[in-house]
Amino acid sequence: QTSSSASSAAAAKPVALPPALLQKFPMLAAENAIPLAPGATRVRAERLDGRNQFELTAEGKVILRRDSMFLLSDRLRLDQISNEVTAEGNVSLLRGRDRIDGPRAQLNLDTSVGEVTKPNYVFQRDSAPFQKRSTTLTATGEAETLLLEGKNQYRLQDATYTTCRAPDPDWYLKVRDLSLDYDRERGEAHDAVLRFKNVPVMWMPWADFPLNDSRQSGLLPPTIGSTSSTGFDITQPYYVNLAPNYDATLAPRWMGRRGLQLGTEFRYLTKSGTGRLSGEWLSRDQLTKEERGLVSARNFQDFGGGLNGSLDYTQVTDANYFADLSSRITSTSQATLNQQAILNYGGLPWLSSSLNVQRFQTLVGEAPYDRLPQVRADLNVPDQLGMSVRMPFEYTKFEHSAKDAGERTTVHPQVALPLQNSYAFFVPKAGVHLSHYDLTRRTTTGYNTLYRSVPGFSVDSGLTFERSLKLGQSDFIQTLEPRVFYVRTAYRDQSQFPVFDTARADFNFSQLFSENIYTGSDRIADANQMTSAVTSRFISEQTGEEALRLAVGQRFYFSGQEVTLPGETRRDGRIADWLGLMSGRVTRSIWVDSFYQYDPREHRSERGVLTTRYQPQAGKSAAVSYRYQRGVLRDIDFSGQWPVAGGWYAVGRYNYNLKDSQLTEAIAGFEYKAGCWVLRTVYQTLLNTKQVRNNAIYLQLELNGLASVGSSPVQLLRRSVGGYTDITSTGDPVFGTSAE
Amino acid sequence: CGFHLRGPQAMAFKTIHLGMSEYSDLANDLRRQLRTTGTTEAVSTASDAEVRMIVVADNREKNILSLSSGGTVREFQLKRQFRFRVLDKAGREVMSLAEIAVTRDITYNDNIALAKEQEELILQRDMQADLVQQIMRRLAAIRIDPNAPAPAASAPTAAPAAR
Numbered sequence: 086q087t088s089s090s091a092s093s094a095a096a097a098k099p100v101a102l103p104p105a106l107l108q109k110f111p112m113l114a115a116e117n118a119i120p121l122a123p124g125a126t127r128v129r130a131e132r133l134d135g136r137n138q139f140e141l142t143a144e145g146k147v148i149l150r151r152d153s154m155f156l157l158s159d160r161l162r163l164d165q166i167s168n169e170v171t172a173e174g175n176v177s178l179l180r181g182r183d184r185i186d187g188p189r190a191q192l193n194l195d196t197s198v199g200e201v202t203k204p205n206y207v208f209q210r211d212s213a214p215f216q217k218r219s220t221t222l223t224a225t226g227e228a229e230t231l232l233l234e235g236k237n238q239y240r241l242q243d244a245t246y247t248t249c250r251a252p253d254p255d256w257y258l259k260v261r262d263l264s265l266d267y268d269r270e271r272g273e274a275h276d277a278v279l280r281f282k283n284v285p286v287m288w289m290p291w292a293d294f295p296l297n298d299s300r301q302s303g304l305l306p307p308t309i310g311s312t313s314s315t316g317f318d319i320t321q322p323y324y325v326n327l328a329p330n331y332d333a334t335l336a337p338r339w340m341g342r343r344g345l346q347l348g349t350e351f352r353y354l355t356k357s358g359t360g361r362l363s364g365e366w367l368s369r370d371q372l373t374k375e376e377r378g379l380v381s382a383r384n385f386q387d388f389g390g391g392l393n394g395s396l397d398y399t400q401v402t403d404a405n406y407f408a409d410l411s412s413r414i415t416s417t418s419q420a421t422l423n424q425q426a427i428l429n430y431g432g433l434p435w436l437s438s439s440l441n442v443q444r445f446q447t448l449v450g451e452a453p454y455d456r457l458p459q460v461r462a463d464l465n466v467p468d469q470l471g472m473s474v475r476m477p478f479e480y481t482k483f484e485h486s487a488k489d490a491g492e493r494t495t496v497h498p499q500v501a502l503p504l505q506n507s508y509a510f511f512v513p514k515a516g517v518h519l520s521h522y523d524l525t526r527r528t529t530t531g532y533n534t535l536y537r538s539v540p541g542f543s544v545d546s547g548l549t550f551e552r553s554l555k556l557g558q559s560d561f562i563q564t565l566e567p568r569v570f571y572v573r574t575a576y577r578d579q580s581q582f583p584v585f586d587t588a589r590a591d592f593n594f595s596q597l598f599s600e601n602i603y604t605g606s607d608r609i610a611d612a613n614q615m616t617s618a619v620t621s622r623f624i625s626e627q628t629g630e631e632a633l634r635l636a637v638g639q640r641f642y643f644s645g646q647e648v649t650l651p652g653e654t655r656r657d658g659r660i661a662d663w664l665g666l667m668s669g670r671v672t673r674s675i676w677v678d679s680f681y682q683y684d685p686r687e688h689r690s691e692r693g694v695l696t697t698r699y700q701p702q703a704g705k706s707a708a709v710s711y712r713y714q715r716g717v718l719r720d721i722d723f724s725g726q727w728p729v730a731g732g733w734y735a736v737g738r739y740n741y742n743l744k745d746s747q748l749t750e751a752i753a754g755f756e757y758k759a760g761c762w763v764l765r766t767v768y769q770t771l772l773n774t775k776q777v778r779n780n781a782i783y784l785q786l787e788l789n790g791l792a793s794v795g796s797s798p799v800q801l802l803r804r805s806v807g808g809y810t811d812i813t814s815t816g817d818p819v820f821g822t823s824a825e
Numbered sequence: 826c827g828f829h830l831r832g833p834q835a836m837a838f839k840t841i842h843l844g845m846s847e848y849s850d851l852a853n854d855l856r857r858q859l860r861t862t863g864t865t866e867a868v869s870t871a872s873d874a875e876v877r878m879i880v881v882a883d884n885r886e887k888n889i890l891s892l893s894s895g896g897t898v899r900e901f902q903l904k905r906q907f908r909f910r911v912l913d914k915a916g917r918e919v920m921s922l923a924e925i926a927v928t929r930d931i932t933y934n935d936n937i938a939l940a941k942e943q944e945e946l947i948l949q950r951d952m953q954a955d956l957v958q959q960i961m962r963r964l965a966a967i968r969i970d971p972n973a974p975a976p977a978a979s980a981p982t983a984a985p986a987a988r
Contacts (some may be wrong), residue, residue, distance in 0.1 A: 149965075183882060213860065222942070268912040294833075303975065367829075387846075391848040406830065408896075415889065417896065418892055418896055418897055418898050418936035419888060420897050420898075421935060421938060431848045432848060434853070437850075445938070449895075449897065449935070450897075450935050450936060451935075451936050453935075453938040453939050454939055467857065468857070468860075507831050507832060507833045507834055508830035508832070509830075521915070548830070549830070549831040550828040550829060550830060551828065551829060551830075551831045552826070552827035552828045552829065553827070554827075564831070565828050585939070586939035586940050586942075586943060587940050588934075588937040588940035588941070588944075589917060590944050590947070591931060591932050591944065593929075593930075594951075595929070595947060595948055595951040603940075604940050604941075604943040604944040604947060605940045605943050624962055625966070626966070627966065628923070628963065628966050629959075629962040629963035629964070629965055629966030629967075630923070630962075630963065631925075631959055632963070678928075692932075712890065712891055712900065714899070714900075714932060717893075717899060717932070718891055718893070718899050720891050723844065740891075742891075742892075744894075745894040747894050749891070749892045750892070772894075772896045773893060773896045776894070776895055776896055795852075804888060
């Protein structure tokens with residue numbers, strides 16, 4: 086028998102129903118197929134009893150339908166005036182992808198307000214749509230009482246909550262009062278205990294968590310650790326989601342040996358700009374008895390029309406700040422802190438220009454020059470009447486407390502006559518370096534005003550050959566690209582010129598084809614030299630992807646070196662170092678990146694790098710790297726991530742300084758991946774600029790769709806382990822962005 | 826040994842929209858390289874273009890490669906990671922998401938920080954030239970099938986504001 090209240094609007098579509106219920110209620114499939122108008126109610130049961138249109142009672146496999154909701158039960162009573170319904174015995178309430186089972190339910194069909202006693206529930210939602218990996222989160226649990234507070238709002242008392250697969254979940258929350266608001270995609274728990282493997286691991290008086298993996302305000306799980314210089318170390322961040330593109334984090338941190346530090350970070354992201362402001366303050370360090378702090382700002386703003394600006398500013402109260410208080414390699418290795426503002430203008434196709442104001446805070450060693458200010462303009466008119474004209478201009482005022490200081494102006498007009506087709510290029514170029522110095526302080530010997538003009542010319546030329554090549558199953562194009570570069574630069578005595586920003590450049594493939602062996606404008610090297618190099622690439626015929634690159638190169642000098650930097654020994658001999666490189670994918674699972682610089686005069690290696698990585702699949706990689714720079718460094722580095730057994734992964738890195746027989750950085754840890762959680766524990770030891778070790782332990786429990794507890798080593802692993810893959814099955818946008 | 830001089834690099838499309846700031850150096854370099862093909866040109870309005878390049882990411886990173894025994898940096902690795910797709914006028918993907926990563930190592934010494942900053946600029950330019958060449962190779966490999974089916978109406982649209 087059926088009963089329905091009429092309505093005229095369009096019919097609702099059939100709903101996807103769980104197969105188990107379809108078996109229990111044989112009429113459910115047939116019922117589902119019947120069109121139902123929005124706002125209308127249908128009841129189907131073995132026995133129906135309607136009393137004077139005011140009340141309806143039904144018994145035996147009762148199905149009540151309204152919109153996309155199904156209410157199934159053994160017995161049901163519907164008050165047709167108030168639309169209040171009471172269902173008893175094997176009650177199942179289906180709403181969209183949510184299902185609630187219990188012995189008794191009471192519900193108002195108009196307001197969707199009601200109650201289910203002793204329910205089991207399953208709620209299903211897709212994760213936030215803007216995430217890379219869209220996954221479905223399934224929350225399950227039971228409760229003493231479940232209050233229905235509208236179409237998408239639930240409130241549960243004495244409830245459990247988990248996103249693991251039921252039954253017997255690995256972790257769940259036991260909550261006295263839990264609100265799930267699926268309109269705002271947000272859950273709120275009062276008096277919650279997190280039980281992991283049935284052991285209580287954390288109690289929270291109040292917690293706020295996202296239901297779809299998106300960002301929400303709230304307490305983030307604390308970071309707890311212990312390092313040698315801070316002692317016991319706990320940070321309790323509070324995340325404030327101000328708007329989709331603004332957020333802030335407040336992070337009080339307690340360090341056993343040093344005291345309470347307050348940290349804060351504010352971030353924004355707009356169409357035209359992005360930025361981050363952060364600060365840290367320790368009112369009194371118990372060890373140094375001093376106030377210590379940090380301010381930092383990093384902003385980029387596009388003003389439109391080709392004008393943009395950026396700010397990069399960091400200042401700390403004392404030179405040992407990072408060595409004492411940080412365990413991040415990017416902080417502890419800093420010798421200077423940049424304080425810089427740049428304004429760029431590139432609105433005209435033939436001109437790019439910038440204004441740069443830059444100072445440094447020096448933590449270790451010698452202070453660099455401040456540039457207050459530096460103005461650059463690069464006039465660049467390519468391909469006009471077969472000519473390319475360039476004229477880079479630079480004016481800089483260099484300031485320093487102890488060294489030569491003053492103004493430098495340089496301009497380097499140059500004209501090229503480029504010829505190019507699909508297989509060859511030939512570019513003759515002539516130019517003159519003009520420089521003017523006006524010094525306000527001279528600590529080295531020489532005049533205060535200096536002028537220099539250095540003419541020069543160069544010819545750059547190359548050919549491209551190709552051939553088709555079949556390697557295994559793949560079709561490649563192999564190229565052969567010989568290139569020859571000749572430079573002639575006049576000699577001018579520059580021994581009296583100060584050195585503000587100039588040093589020998591690394592000898593590499595980029596330098597091979599540069600006119601000057603120095604970077605910076607204080608020395609224009611005399612030159613009469615020829616460079617030749619051959620590059621060969623293996624390019625996939627189908628996609629155009631470059632799989633592998635090989636190159637060799639060499640420079641030949643026709644004359645000796647006259648211009649030098651103070652303290653630099655003159656080059657002798659005609660032949661410069663040989664260079665070679667191989668980089669790319671050698672087989673499906675082996676990557677190689679190598680560079681080699683050989684000195685044929687002294688018969689010795691100057692610099693070399695060999696990195697090999699074997700990665701047959703995601704989550705399985707091993708890399709070894711050897712780096713050598715004569716007289717400077719000799720490092721060996723092993724890293725990897727390897728599945729050991731049944732969900733266990735070993736991760737590690739071992740970076741050893743062979744030259745000084747010293748460990749630079751080591752990381753060792755394990756990751757365990759279960760169905761709905763990931764556990765990571767990583768130990769890191771790191772050398773800092775005070776030449777002591779910062780040791781840290783990271784322990785993180787990541788619960789799918791809920792939170793991660795502890796400090797995340799993911800950024801650290803991503804940076805340190807070649808080919809590292811995050812094994813988490815769902816993304817964690819709230820905590821995943823924390824610094825390494 | 827089978828090598829021959831490279832022939833003209835004809836592309837399968839006449840116009841392309843680059844999908845990045847008109848004023849960026851990369852756009853300038855790409856426009857210039859496209860002009861040398863003789864077949865293809867970059868246009869400034871997406872609706873006029875035969876194909877559209879969608880830049881998914883253009884990230885620059887600077888990672889520490891090695892430290893001295895004093896804990897200061899001895900080598901950095903500069904990395905530029907460029908990810909893009911190419912769609913035709915009807916929104917069909919003619920080139921699926923591709924990633925090009927270009928890296929350069931640079932030795933470092935805090936005592937010559939300014940000189941190293943200039944050297945870094947030179948390497949960034951060198952990396953960009955490398956990147957442009959690799960993008961051109963990818964674009965040249967695109968084949969357009971005029972009879973390919975239109976994309977399904979339910980295909981996901983562009984994601985909302987990035988995070």
